[in-house]
Amino acid sequence: MDPKDIDRIKPFKLVKYFTFTSLVVILAGSLALSMVIANRAETVLLKKSEDYALLMAENLNHQVFLQFIIPAALQFGQVIQLRNKALFNRLDKVVRNTLHSFSVETVNMFDREQNVIFYSFDKKLVGRKGLGGIDYQQALLGKSRSKLIRRGGFWGLMFGAPREGELRTYVPLRAEKPLSNIEGPILGVFEIVQDLSEDYRTIIHFKHRIILTSVAIMGVLFLILRHVVKRGEEIIEKRAQERLLLKEKLSHAERLASLGEMVAGISHEIRNPLGIISSTGELLKQKLAPTDTEVKLADVIVEEADRLNGIVTDFLNFARPQAPNLIPCKVDEVIKKNLTFLAPEINKNSYEVHTRFASDIPEIQADPGLLYQAFLNILMNAMQAMPEGGAIYIELSAHGNTLTILFCDEGPGISDETLNKIWEPFFTTKDKGSGLGLSIVRKIIEGHGGDIEIENAPEKGAQVTVTLPANRVAHRA
DSSP states (O other), X not given: OOHHHHHHHHHHHHHHHHHHHHHHHHHHHHHHHHHHHHHHHHXXXXXXXXXXHHHHHHHHHHHHIIIIXXXXXXXXXXXXXXXXXXXXXXXXXXXXXXXXXXXXXXXXXXXXXXXXXXXXXXXXXXXXXXXXXXXXHHHHTTOOXXXXXXXXXXXXXXXXXXXXXXXXXXXXXXXEOTTOOOEEEEEEEXXXXXXXHHHHHHHHHHHHHXXXXXXXXXXXXXXXXXXXXXXXXXXXXXXXXXXXXXXXXXXXXXXXXXXXXXXXXXXXXXHHHHHHHHXXXXXHHHHSOTTOTHHHHHHHHHHHHHHHHHHHHHHHHHHSOOOOOOEEEOHHHHHHHHHHHHHHHHHXXXXXXXXXXXXXXXXXXXXXXXXXXXXXXXXXXXXXXXXXXXXXXEEEEEETTEXXXXXXXXXXXXXXXXXXXXXXXXXXXXXXXXXXXXXXXXXXXXXXXXXXXXXXXXXXXXXXXXXXXXSXXXXXX
């Protein structure tokens, strides 16, 4: 392929490259967007859970202060008494009644002075010291703090549900002043623990659905675009090949036109001297006695002059082919006329000609003289391929609007190298001849709107297939 045509295709390949790259970028962007959405959902979940915990803590603080701290202070003179079972049961009842409609895993209460748990859903934690940490210290300063605890590893959190996910919220336990919004002193710290494992599973499943949906959509889009791009590339390459073929045909036609002009000029210059040489040879024959040996020389002069004149005629026919004079024509009669003319040569060399003409051959618009010339050239080539004699098969058939003439011989066939050059002007494998015979035949057939193909026969020999339009309107080459 011409480098210029390859350059025209390169930009389209670049477009394909950018298409695939864009799909990868879009897919990566979709995955990143799904992660952002999932992380945003996690942030919203944490915020809602924290607000939920603060609401519970506010309600719990109010109920504990009114129903436990004040009565305990009035009855026992103190609030926190770890070993007082009655106080613990009273506090437990208040807490559980307050939180019975809330989703809470556990509640721990720390005292103010010693960081000791004086109440917990888990009784084993009661009396333990130092479990509050920095969040406990911040709550003593009046600042509510939340802490998310997840277990299960990074990949478990990214691609699977964590084994545990809980939110620990630390809220100061304050004394309340009646009929006032002013907060009283901090008496201790609430630790409210919420189990978020199920919520995290929901978020992770949501994240997986987003990722799978994005991958599926991008995959379908990728396949569609890949098919479109591949189809477009095939069309572009086909158009480039067609342009290259047209360019080659145009270049070939230009070369032939230039060659034809040159051949026409030279042929005219040669034909005149040849006429003089031929007439001179004829005069010599007339002046010499039939027994003179010089008569043979005169015959050679006339014979060679006639041969050269035939070559010049071929040149002229190639340079300026005749336009077909279209008249009603029966192709089978043209072929029979060819065989009648070649009968002496056929009988002399023991050729066998087998004809098979269909009964429904239509009459077509054609130039009988030019078809006679084309068929004669084909038959003579078949005979020359079998100098020792052989069979020639001629088949004539009609299919729809097409007339097909098939010529086959039993010669040695045609080599691949010869087949590649067989239509080139002046190419010949014979010792004599101009190499223009088949080129002229091709021009005659194409001038009739038909086509000609030459190939090796399936069994042996060469096969020439000529197709002509059967319902053709007059056409001028």
